[in-house]
Amino acid sequence: MPEAPQGSGVVHLVGAGPGDPSLMTRRALELIARADVIVYDRLIPDEALAGARADAELLYVGKEGGGDSVPQEHTERLLLERARAGATVVRLKGGDPFVFGRGGEEALALRAAGIRYEVVPGVTAGVAASAYAGIPVTHRGLAGAVALVTGRSRDDAPGSLDWAALAGFPGTLVFYMGVSSLPQIASGLIGAGRDAHEPAAIVEAGTLPQQRTVLGSLATIAQEAERARVRAPSITIVGAVAGLAEELAWLRGGPLAGTTVAVTRARAQASGLARRLQELGARVIQAPVIRIEPLPLQPLDPSGYDLVCVTSANAAEILYERLVAGGRDARSLAGAKLAAVGPATAEALARRGLRADVTGERAVAESLLDALADVPVTRALVARAREARDVVPDGLRARGAAVDVLELYRTVAEPLGEREREHAAAADYVTFTSSSTVRHFLSAIGSAQALSPGTRLVSIGPVTSSTLREHGLEAHVEAERHDVDGVVAALLADVAGAGTARASSGGTRT
Ligand code: SAH
Numbered sequence: 001m002p003e004a005p006q007g008s009g010v011v012h013l014v015g016a017g018p019g020d021p022s023l024m025t026r027r028a029l030e031l032i033a034r035a036d037v038i039v040y041d042r043l044i045p046d047e048a049l050a051g052a053r054a055d056a057e058l059l060y061v062g063k064e065g066g067g068d069s070v071p072q073e074h075t076e077r078l079l080l081e082r083a084r085a086g087a088t089v090v091r092l093k094g095g096d097p098f099v100f101g102r103g104g105e106e107a108l109a110l111r112a113a114g115i116r117y118e119v120v121p122g123v124t125a126g127v128a129a130s131a132y133a134g135i136p137v138t139h140r141g142l143a144g145a146v147a148l149v150t151g152r153s154r155d156d157a158p159g160s161l162d163w164a165a166l167a168g169f170p171g172t173l174v175f176y177m178g179v180s181s182l183p184q185i186a187s188g189l190i191g192a193g194r195d196a197h198e199p200a201a202i203v204e205a206g207t208l209p210q211q212r213t214v215l216g217s218l219a220t221i222a223q224e225a226e227r228a229r230v231r232a233p234s235i236t237i238v239g240a241v242a243g244l245a246e247e248l249a250w251l252r253g254g255p256l257a258g259t260t261v262a263v264t265r266a267r268a269q270a271s272g273l274a275r276r277l278q279e280l281g282a283r284v285i286q287a288p289v290i291r292i293e294p295l296p297l298q299p300l301d302p303s304g305y306d307l308v309c310v311t312s313a314n315a316a317e318i319l320y321e322r323l324v325a326g327g328r329d330a331r332s333l334a335g336a337k338l339a340a341v342g343p344a345t346a347e348a349l350a351r352r353g354l355r356a357d358v359t360g361e362r363a364v365a366e367s368l369l370d371a372l373a374d375v376p377v378t379r380a381l382v383a384r385a386r387e388a389r390d391v392v393p394d395g396l397r398a399r400g401a402a403v404d405v406l407e408l409y410r411t412v413a414e415p416l417g418e419r420e421r422e423h424a425a426a427a428d429y430v431t432f433t434s435s436s437t438v439r440h441f442l443s444a445i446g447s448a449q450a451l452s453p454g455t456r457l458v459s460i461g462p463v464t465s466s467t468l469r470e471h472g473l474e475a476h477v478e479a480e481r482h483d484v485d486g487v488v489a490a491l492l493a494d495v496a497g498a499g500t501a502r503a504s505s506g507g508t509r510t
Contacts, residue, residue, distance in 0.1 A: 008086065009083040009084070009085065009087040010118065011089045011106075011110055011117045011118075012088075012089065012090045012091065012118045012119075013093070013106060013117060013118070014027075014090050014091065014120040015028065015094075015095055015097045015101070015120055015124070016040075016044040016093060016094055016095075017128065018124070018125040018128040019125075019205065019208040020045065021045040021047035021048060021050075021278075025120060025121070025122065032049065033051045035088050035090040036057065036087040037082045037088070038056055038089075038090045039061055039078060039089065039092065040058070040061070040091075041092070043093075043094030043095070044092050046283070046286055047274065047284065048092060049092075049286075050271065050274075054414070060418070060419060061075045075106070076106055076109040079106060080113050080115060083116075094233075095123065095124040095128075096121050096122040096124040098121070099176075100150055100176050124148070125176065126235050126237075128206060129234075130174065130235070133201060133245050133251070134244060134245045134248030134249035134251075135201060135242055135245050136241055136248070139241050142239070142240040143171040143240060144171055145169070145170055145172070146173075147166070148174050149161070151175040151181050151185055163191060163192035164192045166188075166194075167189050167192035167193045167194035172237060172240075173189075173238040173239060174237050175235060175238070178235075179225065179230055179231065179236075182222040182236060183222040185222075185236065186218055190219065194218060195218065196218050196219040198217060199215070199217060199240060199243035200217055200220075200237065200238045200239075200242050201213055201237045202214045202224075202225050204233070205234070206234075206235065208283065209257055209281050209282060210257070210283060254280040256282035256491070258281075259428045260423075260427040260428045261282045261284055262284075262424035263284055263287065263431055264424070264430065264431060264433070264437040264440075265288065267286070268291075269313075270288055272484055273433070273484045273488070274286060276488050285420065285424050287416055287421070287423070287444075289437055289444045290413060291411070291412050293409055293411070294318050294321075294408065294409045295408060295409055297322060297408065299322060299323075299325045299327070300326055300328075301326060301328070301332070302333055305335075305380060305381040305404075306379055307375065307379070307380040307396075308336045308338050308339070309368065309372075310339065310340050311345070311385070312384065312385060312388070314348075314409055315408050316345050316348035317352075318409055319408060320352040330352065330353045330354050336381075337358065338354060338355070338357050339356060339357065339360075339368060340358070340360065340368075341359075341392075342364075342368075343481075343483060345363070358375060362480075362482050363481065363486075365391035365392045368392060369391065369392060369396075372396075378400075378401055378402065379401065379402045380393075380401050380402070380403045380404070381404050381406055382403060383406045384407065385407070386407040387411060387436065389463070411434070411436040413443070416445075421444060421445055425445045425452060425455070426452045427452075427455060428455065429455070429457075429491060429494075430455055430456075431458045432457065432464050433464070434460065434464060435464050438468050448471055456476040457473060457475050457476050458476070458477040458491055459475035459478045460478075460482050460483070460486065460487050461479055465478050477494045
C-alpha cells in the first residue's frame with residue numbers, strides 16, 4: 001500500500017439505512033456531525049444531512065429523475081482529492097455501503113491511494129423493507145437462507161443472471177434494483193423450475209411514510225406491480241416468507257401518510273417539528289432557509305430589572321448562556337418577574353431551571369403584553385432577536401416603564417441545495433414558523449411562482465401570514481396557537497378537511 005501523503009484526511013464509507021431516518025446508526029450520526037465534507041447519493045434519508053455542520057461541504061453525486069448520475073470515477077476522484085487536502089470525508093450511501101452500494105470499489109480506490117478509510121454498515125433495504133412489510137427474510141421451517149440478488153447485471157440487463165442457480169436456491173430471494181425487469185426475473189425463475197405459485201412481494205419505498213406492499217405469486221407479481229404502478233426504489237421478495245406479509249404487516253400510516261411537508265426553520269430547531277410530523281406519517285423535507293447567529297455581547301447582569309421578557313425559545317437559550325458567561329446563573333434573575341412570549345419559550349426557560357411568572361397565551365408579542373397588563377413594571381429588559389418587532393418594548397414604554405432591548409441573535413439566510421429546493425417547492429405543504437422563514441424561503445426558491453400550484457402554505461400565526469401577503473401569497477392554513485404544536489394541529493385539521501384553522505376569522509395583526 002502506498003504511503004498516505006502528509007496531512008491526509010480520512011474517508012468514512014457510511015451506510016445511511018433504507019430511508020427512515022431513525023434507522024441510521026449512532027456512528028453514522030456522529031460522523032455526519034463531524035464531517036468537513038459529505039458526499040451523498042440520492043437514496044439517503046431526507047433528514048440524513050440535518051446534523052451536518054453548518055460549514056460542511058455537501059456534495060451530491062446521485063442521479064435526479066431520469067438524469068445521469070455523476071460517473072463513479074468522478075466520485076472516487078472527489079473522495080481522494082478531499083481526503084488528500086486533509087478533510088474528514090463522509091461518503092454517505094443508502095442502506096449498507098457494501099450491499100450494491102459500490103462501497104467496495106471506493107474502498108479499493110482509497111486503499112490504492114493510501115488513504116485511511118472506515119466502513120460503517122447500514123441497515124440494508126432488502127432486510128429493512130421486508131421487515132417493515134412484515135416479511136421475515138428467514139423463518140424456521142420456511143426459509144433457512146436468504147440471497148441478496150441484483151435485478152440488474154453489469155450491462156443493465158437481467159439476462160446474465162444464473163436462473164438455474166437462483167431457481168434452485170434453498171431459501172428467500174431478495175432482488176434489488178429489479179422493478180423494470182420484474183417480468184424477466186419472474187419468467188427466468190419459473191423457466192428454470194422455481195414454483196410459479198411461490199409467494200412473492202414487492203415493497204416500494206420501504207420504511208418511508210409512503211411505503212407500499214404489493215403481494216402476489218411468482219406467476220402474477222409482475223402483472224400486479226404493473227397494475228399498482230410500482231416504482232423504484234423497490235425490492236422484490238420471492239419465497240414462502242412473502243406469504244407471511246398479510247398476517248405480520250404492522251406499519252400503520254398515520255393521519256399524514258402520503259403527505260410531504262417542507263420545514264423551513266433553522267436546522268438546529270427543525271428537528272422537533274420534523275419529528276412530530278414524521279410520527280404522524282408525513283414525509284418531511286428539511287429545507288432550512290435560516291440560521292440563528294448569536295450576536296457578540298458582553299456578559300449579562302440582569303440585576304436592576306423588575307421585569308425580564310423573553311420573546312423566543314432561542315432568546316431563552318442564549319440569554320442563559322450570557323448569564324453563565326458572566327459567571328452567573330438562574331439566581332441572578334431572582335429579583336425580576338420573568339415573562340415568556342408563549343408556551344414554547346416558557347419550556348425553553350424551564351429547561352434551564354427558570355419558571356416564567358407570566359406566559360403569553362398565543363406566542364405573539366400582543367398576547368404577551370395582554371398577559372403583562374396587571375404586572376407592575378418600572379425597568380424592563382426585553383431579550384429578543386435583532387429583527388423582532390418593537391411591540392413589547394413600545395407597549396411597556398407606553399405604560400411608563402424604562403425599557404432596555406437586548407438583541408441576542410440575528411437570523412441569517414442559509415443557502416438551500418438544489419435537491420432541497422426542488423423537493424420543498426413541490427411539497428404538499430410548506431410550513432413557515434416566522435416571517436424570516438417566509439422571506440428567505442422565497443428568495444431561496446427564486447420567487448413565489450416556483451412553488452407548485454398545489455402546495456399549501458402553513459403559517460404559524462398572523463404576523464407570518466402578513467409577511468406572506470406582502471409577497472403576494474395567502475396562507476392556506478394559519479395556526480391557532482403560534483408554536484410547533486399549533487402548526488401541527490392546524491396541518492392535521494387541514495389534511496382532515498376540517499377547515500383551514502382561522503384562515504378567515506382574522507387574527508391579531510400589526
Ligand atoms: N446499498 C443499498 C442498496 C443500493 S442499490 C442498500 O444496502 O440498501 C439501490 C436499490 O436498493 C434500489 O433499486 C432498491 O432495490 C433498493 N432500495 C433502496 N432503498 C429502498 C427502499 N427504501 N425500499 C425498497 N427498496 C430500496
